[in-house]
Amino acid sequence: MPRIAYVNGRYVPHTEARVHIEDRGYQFADGVYEVCEVRHGLIVDLTRHLDRLDRSLSELRIAAPMSRKALTGVIREVVRRNHVRNGLFYLQVTRGVARRDHVFPSASVKPALVVTAKSTDPKGIAAKNEKGIKAITVPDNRWDRVDIKSVGLLPNALARQQAKEEGAQEAIFIDVDGMVTEGAATNVWIIDRDGFLVTRPADHGILKGITRTTLMDVAEKLGVEIRERRFSRAEMLAAREVFITAATSICFPVVEIDGQVIGNGHPGETAERIRGHFFEIAEKIAI
DSSP states (O other): OOOEEEETTEEEEGGGOOOOTTBHHHHHOOEEEEEEEEETTEEESHHHHHHHHHHHHHHTTOOOSSOHHHHHHHHHHHHHHTTOSSEEEEEEEESOBOSSOSSOOOTTSOOEEEEEEEEOOHHHHHHHHHHOEEEEEEEOOSOSOTTSOBSOOHHHHHHHHHHHHTTOSEEEEEOTTSBEEEESSSEEEEEOTTSOEEEOOTTSSSOOOHHHHHHHHHHHHHTOOEEEOOOBHHHHHTOSEEEEEOTTTSOEEEEEETTEEOTTSSOOHHHHHHHHHHHHHSOEEEO
């Protein structure tokens, strides 16, 4: 079955999906996006993803492309048409198509909306959870407003490419003070030497991940104490456990960073425990 995309009011074959050359997302990265998991035919944490989308749009002063009810209908239809049972959908909103100019176009220019969906291989994710992944650290050279889920991801792409070239699966950003911010596409967590679950506060310097937020709910239910505080690269390397979270991976254990083994070199029990209970807590909406 061919893939189907939604592009500005039309459901079209994925291979024929097009946006205009003067779309501001293409020319200025003037847009935002969300990625949301589909698991066993259910959309995971949709409400929180759409809440964050609304916030990102508001921060960039981009109007919502349609009502939330209508957008939810489009998302469901794209997932259905692509027969996705386990996978994800990608949603992108840009300021729209207008003559190239750095200042915003007039209010008559409508935001552009694209939604796609694809299946993923649960076995591949399970293998990474079983073995753990490797990561590298890189200087954080991104713009200051990483709290906005903007499509301007060139530093993230360069970091991920460097990780791949070094045989790793994620790059972890380190700020000018030597403190961990987040991964190129993930939030970072550690179990510190005192046994606390630690992650950087989401008030500045990182994106407030949806999986991160739901994981906090899971940890609370399990009685795992969380400390939101900054932590250094050195503390991360000395941690009992390190893991990363994202909608597409939930909770990947990190067993090696910059060539140094983390803990005992095997996935830790905290990550496994949280992952095992995650979908008991996460919102699940039928397609």
